[in-house]
Amino acid sequence: MSYGDDDYDYCPICGSALELESCWQCHGEGGWHDCGEDCCCCLVKDEITVDCDVCDGDGYYLQCMALPHTDAQMAAYRERAGTDVVPGPEPAP
Ligand SMILES: [Zn+2]
Ligand SMILES: [Zn+2]
Numbered sequence: 893m894s895y896g897d898d899d900y901d902y903c904p905i906c907g908s909a910l911e912l913e914s915c916w917q918c919h920g921e922g923g924w925h926d927c928g929e930d931c932c933c934c935l936v937k938d939e940i941t942v943d944c945d946v947c948d949g950d951g952y953y954l955q956c957m958a959l960p961h962t963d964a965q966m967a968a969y970r971e972r973a974g975t976d977v978v979p980g981p982e983p984a985p
């Protein structure tokens with residue numbers, strides 16, 4: 893099995909199919925209006941001034957249909973991906 897970074901058809905964690913979901917935070921807008929004023933006086937009050945950090949401004953993201961993942965699935969994924977691993981006693985070459 894291979895887990896390429898560009899393969900988003902299946903969940904890299906559990907292998908289930910991925911579904912395109914509209915972002916829960918920006919509701920598919922890709923961002924929202926935040927001009928820093930309590931009382932907004934902007935001409936265009938819907939203008940997106942802040943990119944959503946959940947979807948990176950796309951408004952959508954791929955989500956596993958088999959959520960939530962179990963701790964065992966997450967641990968196995970982290971092991972495969974080599975991320976979030978506690979450094980061993982030997983430093984990398
Ligand atoms: Zn999954
Ligand atoms: Zn978003």
Ligand SMILES: [Zn+2]
Pocket residue numbers: 925926927928929932933934937
């Ligand atoms: Zn405003």
